[in-house]
Amino acid sequence: MMELENINHFLESFFSLYDCPIDRPEKNLFSIQLNRELDEALMNRPFYWHYMDKLGQQGAPMTLKLNTDPESEEKGFEWIHFGSPRLQQIFSYIQQQAMYTLLYEKSDGVTKTALYPWLVGNIKVSYLGKQKKEEIFSIGLHLINGIMLNNMMKKLENIPFQRVMSDYSYTLSPIIKPPSGFYRIFQYIENEISTHDNSWAIASLKTLQEEKELLDYFFQHNKDVQEFYENEERHLTERLEPKIEISIINAGLFYLSAQTVQKLIQTLQ
Amino acid sequence: MQIPKTMDKEYISSFTEVTESPAKLCSWELFQKSYQIAETMKVSDFNQLVSPSFLPKMDFLPHQIECAERVIQEMNGRALLADEVGLGKTIEAGLILKEYLMRGMAKKVLILVPASLVNQWALELSQKFYIPAVTARKRVNWKEANIIITTLDTAKKGKHQEEILNQSYDFVIVDEAHKLKNHQTKNFAFVQALKKKYLLLLTATPVQNKLTDIFNLISLIKPGYLGTYEEFVKTYRHQQKKIDDDPYLKQLVNKVMIRNRRKDTGVQWTNRHIDTIWVDFSEEEQQFYNTLEQFFQSSSHVSGVTYKREFCSSREACYLSLKKWINLNEKAENTPLLEMVKQIEHLPHHAKAKKLVDLVKQSNEKFIIFTEYRATQIYLQWMLQQENIKSVLYRGGFKKGKKDWMRHLFQNYAQVMIATEAAGEGINLQFCHHLINYDLPWNPMRLEQRIGRIHRFGQENDVQIYNFAIRNTIDEHVIELLHHKINLFENVIGQLDQILTKLELNDLDDEVEKIFTESKSIGETKIKLDNLASVIHSINDEEKVGEA
Numbered sequence: 153m154m155e156l157e158n159i160n161h162f163l164e165s166f167f168s169l170y171d172c173p174i175d176r177p178e179k180n181l182f183s184i185q186l187n188r189e190l191d192e193a194l195m196n197r198p199f200y201w202h203y204m205d206k207l208g209q210q211g212a213p214m215t216l217k218l219n220t221d222p223e224s225e226e227k228g229f230e231w232i233h234f235g236s237p238r239l240q241q242i243f244s245y246i247q248q249q250a251m252y253t254l255l256y257e258k259s260d261g262v263t264k265t266a267l268y269p270w271l272v273g274n275i276k277v278s279y280l281g282k283q284k285k286e287e288i289f290s291i292g293l294h295l296i297n298g299i300m301l302n303n304m305m306k307k308l309e310n311i312p313f314q315r316v317m318s319d320y321s322y323t324l325s326p327i328i329k330p331p332s333g334f335y336r337i338f339q340y341i342e343n344e345i346s347t348h349d350n351s352w353a354i355a356s357l358k359t360l361q362e363e364k365e366l367l368d369y370f371f372q373h374n375k376d377v378q379e380f381y382e383n384e385e386r387h388l389t390e391r392l393e394p395k396i397e398i399s400i401i402n403a404g405l406f407y408l409s410a411q412t413v414q415k416l417i418q419t420l421q
Numbered sequence: 422m423q424i425p426k427t428m429d430k431e432y433i434s435s436f437t438e439v440t441e442s443p444a445k446l447c448s449w450e451l452f453q454k455s456y457q458i459a460e461t462m463k464v465s466d467f468n469q470l471v472s473p474s475f476l477p478k479m480d481f482l483p484h485q486i487e488c489a490e491r492v493i494q495e496m497n498g499r500a501l502l503a504d505e506v507g508l509g510k511t512i513e514a515g516l517i518l519k520e521y522l523m524r525g526m527a528k529k530v531l532i533l534v535p536a537s538l539v540n541q542w543a544l545e546l547s548q549k550f551y552i553p554a555v556t557a558r559k560r561v562n563w564k565e566a567n568i569i570i571t572t573l574d575t576a577k578k579g580k581h582q583e584e585i586l587n588q589s590y591d592f593v594i595v596d597e598a599h600k601l602k603n604h605q606t607k608n609f610a611f612v613q614a615l616k617k618k619y620l621l622l623l624t625a626t627p628v629q630n631k632l633t634d635i636f637n638l639i640s641l642i643k644p645g646y647l648g649t650y651e652e653f654v655k656t657y658r659h660q661q662k663k664i665d666d667d668p669y670l671k672q673l674v675n676k677v678m679i680r681n682r683r684k685d686t687g688v689q690w691t692n693r694h695i696d697t698i699w700v701d702f703s704e705e706e707q708q709f710y711n712t713l714e715q716f717f718q719s720s721s722h723v724s725g726v727t728y729k730r731e732f733c734s735s736r737e738a739c740y741l742s743l744k745k746w747i748n749l750n751e752k753a754e755n756t757p758l759l760e761m762v763k764q765i766e767h768l769p770h771h772a773k774a775k776k777l778v779d780l781v782k783q784s785n786e787k788f789i790i791f792t793e794y795r796a797t798q799i800y801l802q803w804m805l806q807q808e809n810i811k812s813v814l815y816r817g818g819f820k821k822g823k824k825d826w827m828r829h830l831f832q833n834y835a836q837v838m839i840a841t842e843a844a845g846e847g848i849n850l851q852f853c854h855h856l857i858n859y860d861l862p863w864n865p866m867r868l869e870q871r872i873g874r875i876h877r878f879g880q881e882n883d884v885q886i887y888n889f890a891i892r893n894t895i896d897e898h899v900i901e902l903l904h905h906k907i908n909l910f911e912n913v914i915g916q917l918d919q920i921l922t923k924l925e926l927n928d929l930d931d932e933v934e935k936i937f938t939e940s941k942s943i944g945e946t947k948i949k950l951d952n953l954a955s956v957i958h959s960i961n962d963e964e965k966v967g968e969a
Binding site: 165255315334392404 | 426427428434439443446448449450451452454455457461462463464465466467468474475493494497553645646647669672673676
């Protein structure tokens with residue numbers, strides 16, 4: 153499971169990532185000294201920063217006080233939980249900051265290490281019809297030999313990556329270029345999807361059919377509102393016609409050592 | 422089956438370029454977090470609601486969850502919620518809204534509610550659903566704010582209206598939607614003109630087989646289906662068609678309306694205990710009452726019903742309206758009326774008021790007292806004051822801020838709230854479970870609304886209702902009819918409402934008033950009221966058989 157389960161861990165690691173000092177008077181209480189970046193992202197006061205910049209002043213980022221325990225009603229601390237606007241705000245900030253990456257596996261910095269290029273794509277498939285359902289694929293593609301792996305994020309979970317290459321490491325260049333890599337990944341996902349149960353789509357079409365019959369019945373009486381009829385029919389189709397949207401949560405180029413590649417491929421066999 | 426698929430091609434074409442500019446690249450930790458977030462927030466099941474698991478403090482009732490599911494899955498987010506009073510329509514609407522917000526299917530939201538409910542909606546959305554809504558009074562940025570609560574009156578004012586109609590809303594809620602029943606009003610035209618994807622109309626007034634109501638509400642939810650009003654009326658009314666005769670129309674109604682009844686919810690409601698508190702007039706009072714009755718019986722052109730009812734409430738209420746009548750009728754100068762007004766001035770404290778003070782004094786509980794008359798309201802406050810019982814007043818005409826303040830005072834400081842009729846709508850007082858009908862309205866809907874203020878979700882205690890009535894007066898007949906004959910207090914109003922529709926009686930109070938006015942004697946009044954009660958009974962039994 154790659155889901156976030158513990159909100160305390162999440163907050164601790166997120167704010168540490170941005171080097172914001174955290175004070176925790178209790179296990180469930182967080183008093184976070186924001187930096188400018190996060191203040192701008194979370195505190196919703198663009199004018200403040202606008203004027204500070206105009207005055208040539210540094211400005212003082214705020215302290216954010218959060219409480220993760222629904223039972224405690226600590227004064228001055230806002231309750232944060234899955235579904236609270238504050239957490240949603242942090243989520244969407246992260247999602248928007250983490251669309252792309254380029255990472256190198258860390259090595260000891262002494263041995264000469266070749267790094268192999270992988271494309272890692274986290275893909276969201278949305279099944280849209282009467283209702284909505286989502287499925288997430290995490291796919292890794294070896295950009296030299298074309299080997300493809302599923303559950304890639306899980307497999308890479310404990311591998312140390314960094315944004316700069318370690319000393320004495322060097323990269324091999326991809327033979328498969330990332331754009332065509334993405335198409336291979338899409339191809340794979342489409343194949344996967346085609347084996348899925350499609351009763352949801354059939355049910356959607358049936359509802360669409362029913363709604364259209366109802367529409368036809370009522371509009372047979374008043375033909376003079378043709379435009380209205382067409383509009384409504386279009387809306388119905390838009391809403392009910394089953395379709396699948398394949399979108400990218402995030403993706404990146406990952407350079408992995410031969411050793412790691414070996415391990416990954418072993419799990420495949 | 423071929424299902425059309427779309428792919429995010431833009432991302433791919435930007436990828437190569439972006440990976441060459443380090444500023445847009447993120448760390449391994451953040452990359453992982455983003456993926457985890459997507460896993461956490463994904464909608465993994467077609468059928469299940471996502472939001473309840475994110476609202477750990479809420480305890481939804483089965484019919485509320487079911488309602489939200491139906492609206493989302495079967496009605497595509499366009500529906501009329503017509504639950505009986507007190508079943509939690511606001512909760513249902515909040516849940517539906519939350520679900521759309523969490524699934525990322527709605528961002529821009531407009532909520533139109535009566536002025537008295539604006540703050541309550543904002544409070545409930547933020548406290549129960551963590552939905553941050555802006556309440557709009559005068560100045561508001563319709564473009565920038567995502568979730569706005571306002572009134573129809575504010576929204577349809579010139580400059581606002583123009584701005585609002587320029588916005589594209591994902592989600593619109595209209596509370597108390599019976600205000601949209603008439604398709605010729607500005608309200609209706611305004612809501613119709615809003616650009617909206619999802620639409621919830623909330624009303625407690627049941628839409629029965631009344632075709633015109635159905636026409637208007639369906640026209641908002643499913644525009645165009647029923648054609649123009651004139652055509653619709655021609656097809657259905659003139660051919661004497663009923664909804665049941667037209668399977669398509671019936672299907673259409675089922676596709677847009679949800680109506681939960683108390684008895685279908687399967688919820689254990691706290692009980693209602695009803696006591697009638699009988700009061701005898703003092704001798705002087707009874708004498709005066711008789712004089713009043715005789716006087717109006719002899720003057721054939723005015724009905725004395727109003728004055729008698731008032732006198733059963735307080736000297737003050739009767740005094741004021743007698744005075745008013747005298748001022749309007751100069752000829753009255755030499756009538757016994759002037760004498761009667763003088764008599765009122767000398768009467769002792771009202772027997773009912775004394776009884777009320779006794780009742781409240783003996784208890785430490787909070788009481789909400791309803792009266793029909795403002796004069797009585799003020800008199801009762803004065804009476805309670807004499808015993809050092811703190812009370813607050815509440816009227817429909819109060820400004821919103823004052824209403825909120827009064828509710829706050831009642832909850833935290835005062836033992837008693839004295840409210841006039843107009844307080845009926847909107848205020849929630851679950852923290853109180855004693856209600857006194859100091860005088861009775863003759864309209865059952867209003868009675869139910871009174872009780873609905875305290876007997877609703879969140880009420881943890883049994884609700885105690887006291888009906889005050891004075892023996893040997895008009896009070897006695899009314900309580901007999903409403904309470905003992907048609908069990909109004911035990912019956913839920915929805916049923917009675919249906920019965921009245923069947924009888925083609927719009928208002929029970931009009932009917933009762935007619936009986937009082939037109940009857941020549943007490944005996945006649947009694948017989949007529951009995952007849953009315955037994956008609957209602959027979960239909961009620963018939964309904965029950967039909968349901969079983």
